[in-house]
Amino acid sequence: MEQESIYKSPRKFRNKKYLQNFEAAALKGEHLNGDYEAAAKFDSELNIAVIGLGASGGLASVLLVKNPYNKIFGFDEKPPFSTLLPTGGGRCNLTYAEDDVKEFVKNYPRGNKFLLSVFSRFSQSQTRKLFEDLGIKTYVQKDKRVFPSSDSSKKTVEILRKHLGCQNFKYIKENVIKIEKLNGKFILHTKKSKYEFDVVIIASGGKNDGFELAKQLGHNIIKPVPSLCALDIEEKNFYKLSGLTFKNVEAKVNKYSAEGDILFAHKFITGPCIFKISSLCAYDDLPFEITLKLTKESREEIEEYLKNNPVKTIKKAFSRFAPEAFISEILKINSIEGTKQTAQIKKAEKEILINSLTALKLHVKGRIKDSEIVTAGGVDLNEINSKTMESKLHNNLYFIGEILNIDGFTGGFNLQNCWSGAYLCAKNIN
Numbered sequence: 001m002e003q004e005s006i007y008k009s010p011r012k013f014r015n016k017k018y019l020q021n022f023e024a025a026a027l028k029g030e031h032l033n034g035d036y037e038a039a040a041k042f043d044s045e046l047n048i049a050v051i052g053l054g055a056s057g058g059l060a061s062v063l064l065v066k067n068p069y070n071k072i073f074g075f076d077e078k079p080p081f082s083t084l085l086p087t088g089g090g091r092c093n094l095t096y097a098e099d100d101v102k103e104f105v106k107n108y109p110r111g112n113k114f115l116l117s118v119f120s121r122f123s124q125s126q127t128r129k130l131f132e133d134l135g136i137k138t139y140v141q142k143d144k145r146v147f148p149s150s151d152s153s154k155k156t157v158e159i160l161r162k163h164l165g166c167q168n169f170k171y172i173k174e175n176v177i178k179i180e181k182l183n184g185k186f187i188l189h190t191k192k193s194k195y196e197f198d199v200v201i202i203a204s205g206g207k208n209d210g211f212e213l214a215k216q217l218g219h220n221i222i223k224p225v226p227s228l229c230a231l232d233i234e235e236k237n238f239y240k241l242s243g244l245t246f247k248n249v250e251a252k253v254n255k256y257s258a259e260g261d262i263l264f265a266h267k268f269i270t271g272p273c274i275f276k277i278s279s280l281c282a283y284d285d286l287p288f289e290i291t292l293k294l295t296k297e298s299r300e301e302i303e304e305y306l307k308n309n310p311v312k313t314i315k316k317a318f319s320r321f322a323p324e325a326f327i328s329e330i331l332k333i334n335s336i337e338g339t340k341q342t343a344q345i346k347k348a349e350k351e352i353l354i355n356s357l358t359a360l361k362l363h364v365k366g367r368i369k370d371s372e373i374v375t376a377g378g379v380d381l382n383e384i385n386s387k388t389m390e391s392k393l394h395n396n397l398y399f400i401g402e403i404l405n406i407d408g409f410t411g412g413f414n415l416q417n418c419w420s421g422a423y424l425c426a427k428n429i430n
């Protein structure tokens with residue numbers, strides 16, 4: 001489907017009168033960039049509040065300001081798009097280049113059905129076209145992850161911020177602490193003041209008090225828990241292995257499995273494989289056991305190698321399959337003499353060593369606080385219209401981004417949820 005640019009499609013605008021005015025003004029070169037003075041000449045403007053100017057609220061604002069009929073007030077203690085700065089390791093992994101929407105949504109442990117509807121209305125390829133329209137070219141990496149051509153979150157943020165530099169956008173550097181609905185209008189309270197709006201978009205992310213605001217308006221919140229996070233392990237001996245990495249590990253927790261690299265850090269394990277498994281078992285009770293297959297070789301292949309290398313020392317032989325520091329630690333924990341030849345290894349010792357490589361069991365006692373990249377849980381999707389992102393409980397109230405009960409794996413999936421939600425919501429308001 002061809003990208004419909006929100007500001008190039010006048011039929012998206014709300015009424016005939018506006019359209020006529022817009023076209024007349026456009027011919028004279030006026031307010032194409034959202035000149036509020038010009039827009040103010042029109043009646044029935046829409047007062048819109050955007051709560052949270054991160055990825056989703058920021059983009060929704062960018063799209064809404066293109067319609068000078070809107071007056072947008074963005075609330076956030078942080079400057080617009082600040083939350084994009086650390087993404088993708090400073091490179092901003094915008095999305096993932098997979099055209100098959102059914103395949104795409106497999107990357108969301110929560111929200112995939114809802115997103116099937118959202119992404120079939122506004123997909124990753126349409127998002128990339130939109131970014132290009134906004135002046136941000138993108139490229140696809142070998143692993144299908146999509147980045148801005150600048151490879152810089154900072155430059156991406158600078159460009160996006162420029163789109164908000166127009167007169168129908170007002171940035172209010174305050175957080176919203178309370179929201180209520182009175183006579184069809186939304187009243188927003190900050191520590192300093194009180195404001196009235198026709199339309200409210202709640203885009204406050206997954207780690208803040210936005211859930212409280214949703215509750216104040218009667219929405220149900222699915223318990224927020226950390227996802228894509230490091231896992232705290234009980235085995236103190238492994239704390240010494242801090243800094244050790246393993247490639248292409250297979251991890252299993254209960255009925256879930258994941259693959260990828262892992263890193264032993266002080267007191268915890270982390271890395272893409274751990275993030276993925278932590279996401280899959282985000283709601284499993286603690287403590288739980290995690291089983292790691294640290295080698296690509298199977299148990300049989302390791303046995304075969306030992307058989308063919310009888311005079312090698314145990315330590316040397318096993319160090320073929322894992323870093324020596326790891327093997328030394330396993331030998332030490334289990335009081336196995338590493339200087340013996342493999343031919344002399346006892347059956348039980350061999351079993352311990354092979355298990356440590358092919359099925360290492362660690363006990364997870366916690367999810368590392370504040371290490372999470374996203375939050376699972378949030379506003380109940382049954383209460384949101386997936387075509388428009390509007391609340392089913394209140395007209396003119398919208399929820400977008402991570403505040404929803406949606407979370408994906410790493411790879412650009414979480415930002416794609418923000419971009420598509422922002423587009424659908426802005427399109428519906430416009």
Ligand SMILES: Cc1cc2nc3c(=O)[nH]c(=O)nc-3n(C[C@H](O)[C@H](O)[C@H](O)COP(=O)(O)OP(=O)(O)OC[C@H]3O[C@@H](n4cnc5c(N)ncnc54)[C@H](O)[C@@H]3O)c2cc1C
Pocket residue numbers: 051052053054055056057058075076077078082083084086087088089092093094095174175176177203204205206208209210372373374400401402403411412413414415416418
């Ligand atoms: C280190 C890191 C790297 C990441 N990298 C990637 C990546 O490369 N690709 C990817 O897809 N995802 C990535 N993510 C996840 C992604 O950044 C988030 O999913 C996304 O930013 C969520 O967007 P959002 O608009 O819902 O919320 P946010 O971007 O978190 O923005 C919410 C905004 O709301 C504001 N706010 C909160 N409460 C209030 C209030 N009461 N009143 C007013 N304002 C409020 C906050 O200050 C914040 O600015 C990363 C996350 C982290 C932490």
